[in-house]
């Protein structure tokens with residue numbers, strides 16, 4: 033069964049065709065990053081307008097060598113995200129569902145990030161420990177099976193990706209700074225010790241706003257320090273914080289597998305440390321290939337396929353939910 037995935041929750045307009053939740057037939061992404069760059073972040077109103085402009089040409093290209101009559105269902109992100117941006121994808125998905133007479137499936141964007149793993153993991157095993165690290169989320173999740181999530185901890189302030197982007201501003205790097213800091217770090221040394229927030233004993237929560245401030249103050253006081261070394265030191269501290277809580281959860285929950293998800297899952301240091309964790313705890317580790325870490329529609333089609341099998345078809349009056357929680361069902 034081929035599912036059409038549509039993703040417009042933030043600044044990427046993406047469409048994809050995925051067969052049986054695994055085989056990506058085609059995945060197209062139009063990024064608006066250049067438009068938002070001069071503002072240092074995503075401007076919601078510009079995002080919605082741009083989605084509307086590019087989504088039809090993108091769909092035309094998608095269907096250029098695949099007849100749309102062969103699609104089994106259309107899966108679309110209905111939250112969380114920017115409401116105006118979400119509504120563009122949702123409206124297009126509803127029209128296609130109605131016109132082609134196929135089921136409409138609402139997908140949670142964060143569940144999509146998690147399902148990016150199952151596009152390529154030949155052997156999903158549960159229960160699993162999942163660390164979702166993206167532009168807006170830092171969630172440590174105990175996943176008992178598809179659709180069964182227990183949130184163990186989350187960030188109490190900035191998300192991991194947000195922290196990368198904010199530190200990028202301090203270092204005068206363009207938005208989004210995550211991939212650039214990753215590259216800079218490989219040319220630097222973690223010479224400086226930045227603080228890793230330790231929240232109260234027993235908590236799986238994260239905090240990254242202190243780290244961001246520490247980097248800013250350090251840069252003001254040490255204008256001679258090399259950006260490469262600052263980047264490497266910052267990345268080391270951030271990854272350390274993520275690893276510490278993951279280790280704690282590994283000990284207490286003994287999952288059968290570890291997954292990484294979200295844009296920051298593309299980070300080379302984090303991937304390396306997770307592979308080490310897997311070896312140390314003798315637990316298999318999986319993360320999405322780089323192209324499926326950041327926003328895309330193949331992951332939405334994959335999560336949509338799972339819901340399709342369960343018959344979770346949405347009504348045509350499905351709304352957008354900007355702060356939809358993982359596991360929360362709105363229809």
Ligand code: ATP
Pocket residue numbers: 042112113141145165166167168169192193194196197208209210211214294295296297298299300325326327
């Ligand atoms: P959310 O999924 O929480 O709604 P989002 O969709 O905006 O947020 P993603 O597309 O998952 O976020 O990820 C984008 C984030 O990932 C940005 O903050 C970016 O800086 C970060 N990022 C991308 N590549 C890397 C990397 N190699 N190292 C660190 N961070 C990275």
Ligand code: MG
Pocket residue numbers: 042043044167327
């Ligand atoms: Mg994005």
Ligand code: FE
Pocket residue numbers: 141145166167295326327
């Ligand atoms: Fe995302």
